[in-house]
Amino acid sequence: MLITHARLADGRDVDVRIDGESIAAVEPAGSLSADGDERELDADGRLLLPGAIDAHVHFREPGYSHKETWETGSKSAAAGGVTTVVDQPNTSPPTVDGDAFDEKVELAKKSLVDYGISGGVTESWDPDSLFERPLFALGEVFLADSTGDMGIDADLFSDAVARAADAGVTVSVHAEDAELFDESARDRDAGGDGRDADAGLWSAFRTAGAEAAAVERALEVGAESAASIHIAHTSTPEGVDAASEAGATCEVTPHHLLLSRENLDELGTYGRMNPPLRSEERREAIYERVADGTVDIVATDHAPHTREEKETDLWNAPSGVPGVETMLPLLLNEAREGRLTYERVRDLTAANPACIFDLPQKGRVDAGRDADLVLVDTGKSRAIRGDDLHGNCEWTPFEDFAGVFPDVTLRRGDVVYDPAGETGAISGVFGDADGANVRT
Template sequence: MLIRDARLAGGRRRDVRIESERIADVAAAGSLDEDGDDVVDADGRLLLPGAIDVHVHFRQPGYPHKETWATGSRSAAAGGVTTVVDQPNTDPPTVTGEAFAEKATLAADSLVDYGINGGVTEAWDPDSLFAAPLFALGEVFLADSTGDMGIDADLFADAVERAAAAGVPVTVHAEDASLFDQSVRAGDADGIGCDADADRWSAFRTAAAEARAVERAVEVASGADAQVHIAHTSTPEGIDAATAAGATCEVSPHHILLSRDDLSELGTYGRMNPPLRSEARRQAVFERVVDGTVDVVATDHAPHTVEEKERGLWDAPSGVPGVETMLPLLLDLARRDELTYARVRDLVSANPAAVFDLPRKGRIETGADADVVLVDPDTPREIRGDDLHSKCGWTPFEGRQGVFPDLTLVRGRVVYERVGAEERFGTPAGENVRR
């Protein structure tokens, strides 16, 4: 394939030739001969390296009514995500080599490339898990995305030491449950009516709980000389604690774009872990995304059914879908000059590839995997849950604008193409990035 006259994130117009799953040549626009290639005329549209979403929950095995590898990866491809990293809180949880192998079998349905995070619970088997082609050690500290609290401090220290010895980064969900405001839940028991007040979830899971957990995680990791990556930081204090200690961190689109001010409209659909924060904190988080403090944007794509999300504040599961809307939302911010296209590229492609040691991903250069996304920034469209491809069928970003892909390639294969109102998907051929 030859992609003719594409604009890269830095503004240069280039031809890009793809051969045998890799980028074979990048040259000035109009300088490469077609030579029998399948030619895509970009006509100045923006060409980006495929996004790497290092934090998704595709729900298999255990919860296919919420999402599957087939539906989740279709959603990813339609949103310009070419690699995903699945988290371990499935059923069974990915805490043994056997569970890893079961999930890898299901991942054969994926359109996009993938990594599989292992996790740490009281039942984990480090010997068999580290024998598996592990992407990274995922969500191991103080809370996981199910809301289950606590692992033993010694167990965490052991996991960090083993990860450091294996050269595996540790992805940490940092919330200290001991700092949650239990009086908020006690108020519900007194009949205050928390089910009608989704803001109470944010009041319950305090901002201080995140910052303190980050401090504890990086303190343990520093003693083992381990690489720590803090997942879905939601406060400026958490981000600053991570960066001050030399850890990397990620922010999710919902913590960039939504705040407690939105909860009157979102209701229980806005319940997530960590929760939405004040508008002032949201703005401070966004400033750190813009200025380069934040390393990565990742979605924590956590789909649940409409029925599940409408159970009431204390019974609804935490989490929102996001893998399909991450890149479109960021590109719309760039279209409106709130970010640069180069910064978007770094947040979702170049930096994730560097943090998680994926040297062939995240860049448009000779020799890199041909994971690319072609978009027209001048044609945003309204985000509607009915138009998205996640199995859950809803989005917290209903009605916002997004810049969606015209074409998504994974290692040179067309996995998604949109022409007018018609959409076409490729066939599943995703590979484990630790192959």
């Protein structure tokens, strides 16, 4: 394929030639012409981005396929311009030994997009067999329970970080200190059963201080073993600053970037996640750090649950929200409105995660890299609707937010999403490319 007259995030107008799975050439617009059977797509000045890398998803297989599957999750990813995902270990069985890893890889072969598989840590984990596999990372390592009840104690965390350091594997940390949760929040539930509780009590329960303390502890343990530490879904400016000052990396989710406790009256239990939404003041401080480069990446913590599961009382509703399909569209709309630059969106979603997690073939529109590409018309946005999304749960915390969605998504040169059919490559919206493990 030859893509002509595309605009890159840095403002250059280019032609891009694709040969097989790779980008063969990137030249000034108008300098390349189609050869032989080469299909030509005139971008007509639309923005061409490297495919996004979502370094934090929960595609729920095995064990919870009613929430999401590799097929539905990867369709949602492709429709949102995400061409690589990294799945986390809290499935059933959890990905804590070689056999569980192999089982997940077999399921992941249904993916339309590329994927990485992270191993996890529990009391019964088998690091010897786990580290024999091509792990993407050790993570999400939980310092407090969330979905899957995989929280571990301080001694096991230290041992796991040391083992990962020896194996040269990055440790992605869910940083919350359960000992600093505010149990008095439950006492402020007037009914006592969570049915009529203010949704903000979940944020009051899992305190900002609990995250900040856990980030500090994770960084200390990482330093002791010279481990590579990545702080997942950082929800506080204190956590971001601590990671930055220690030379570690961190991610922020779209929901912590764009939502706060002020949205909980409308969201109710649909807005329960771990870590929880914070104050509007903290959200604004997080946004500043995303915009100025202090935050390394945006990743979704895509954690779908069904409406039936969410529509229960506050204390028993599962934590998590979907997000893989809306991350890039939301950030592109922020850039469209002038609050971020398109270069910053590229770095947050593609260039930086490729660098941090050692994916040299991904993250940039450069010759020799994988042809993971997203073509978008930045002049067009549309309202996000849960019913229009392609995941299993069919809802979103960003209902009615504006998003700039892809016109075409390519993964290693294959068209995996093409709603208008303008490439002539497929019949229908989605392609049939098989995703590949980026660590094999």
